[in-house]
Amino acid sequence: xxxxxxxxxxxxxxxxxxxxxxxxxxxxxxxxxxxxxxxxxxxxxxxxxxxxxxxxxxxxxxxxxxxxxxxxxxxxxxxxxxxxxxxxxxxxxxxxxxxxxxxxxxxxxxxxxxxxxxxxxxxxxxxxxxxxxxxxxxxxxxxxxxxxxxxxxxxxxxxxxxxxxxxxxxxxxxxxxxxxxxxxxxxxxxxxxxxxxxxxxxxxxxxxxxxxxxxxxxxxxxxxxxxxxxxxxxxxxxxxxxx
Numbered sequence: 001x002x003x004x005x006x007x008x009x010x011x012x013x014x015x016x017x018x019x020x021x022x023x024x025x026x027x028x029x030x031x032x033x034x035x036x037x038x039x040x041x042x043x044x045x046x047x048x049x050x051x052x053x054x055x056x057x058x059x060x061x062x063x064x065x066x067x068x069x070x071x072x073x074x075x076x077x078x079x080x081x082x083x084x085x086x087x088x089x090x091x092x093x094x095x096x097x098x099x100x101x102x103x104x105x106x107x108x109x110x111x112x113x114x115x116x117x118x119x120x121x122x123x124x125x126x127x128x129x130x131x132x133x134x135x136x137x138x139x140x141x142x143x144x145x146x147x148x149x150x151x152x153x154x155x156x157x158x159x160x161x162x163x164x165x166x167x168x169x170x171x172x173x174x175x176x177x178x179x180x181x182x183x184x185x186x187x188x189x190x191x192x193x194x195x196x197x198x199x200x201x202x203x204x205x206x207x208x209x210x211x212x213x214x215x216x217x218x219x220x221x222x223x224x225x226x227x228x229x230x231x232x233x234x235x236x237x238x239x240x241x242x243x
Contacts, residue, residue, distance in 0.1 A: 059226030061234045063219040066183075072101075073213025075178045077139060077167040080148020089137075089165055091178070092213035096240055097133045097163075098232065099209040103184045103202055105142035106154050111204050111221055116158040119206065122228025123162065130232055137165035141186035141202050143175065182207055182215065210239050 078086030093099035100119060104112035116138075123131040136159050140146040151166035169175035179186060184203050191198035204221030208231075216239055217231065 059224065059230045061231040062223045062227040063217055063231055066215050066218055070181065070183075070215045071213055072181055072207075072209050072215050075181050077169050077174065077178055078148075080166045080168060081152060081164050084148060086148060086168070089167060090213065091137070091182075091209055093135060093209055093211045094163075095211050097135055097211060098216075098235060098239070099135045099137055099165075101137045101139065101182065101207040101209060103139050103141055103179060103182070103186060105140050105200050105202070106146045106150055107142070108200070108202075111202075115204065115206060115221060116155075118223060118225050119228055120158045121225025122232060123159070125225055125229035126232055130236055131162065133236065134232060135163040135165065137167055139167040139169075139175075139178065141175065141179070142188065142200050143169050143172070144188075145196065208235060 072091035074090075076088050076090040079089035080086050091099065091101060102112075102115060102119075104115070106112075119136065123134060136155065138151055138155055140151060146168060148166050148168055151168065152164065155164040155166060169178070175186075184205065184207075186202040187200070189199035206219040206221075206223070207215055208217035208219075210216050217235055219228070219231070223231075
């Protein structure tokens, strides 16, 4: 007959305590893993929710009309769209057109390309009847690194069929005057002359100007292609009402 060794009460209590702690740690580890997986799934799905939505409801216009009305055609920047030396371009749309203006820079890793892609999607959605009356102006806030030729390549990638304006100030003073009029903000980190790596920050608004040189609309960053399309249709109807 096998004898059973009697474990002292104090040792049994300590063993139960160690077992309880071990079980709690295992449970916490499982919970932490489940939480991590859940958060990861949420982050992935949130980024693609707009592209996978199945709703057929039309998008509503987004943004707002600035008040009071601000004139923008009193300022201009060199436009390198057709002239490598730059030609003076006042911020004013051609007759019957809308001029979409954005202040950014070519090496921007996120806000600029996303905004350009959303704008391109909106122009594609509205079709030629509206898109043919929309000009796109990209004004760089990184005047040291961005060139007119590179800006045109950048714009052509997004807007191959649109009228484009590649705007680059001659100096920071000129750029400040224009951005102040629009209400745009930007900053370039201090760096040595000729440096190729430095930080640049800028606001994410997109602006719409009419053929009178008036700022008629502003979009916040994150405005989707369908929202861009709905807004452009509304603006064409309200800025240029048909008689």
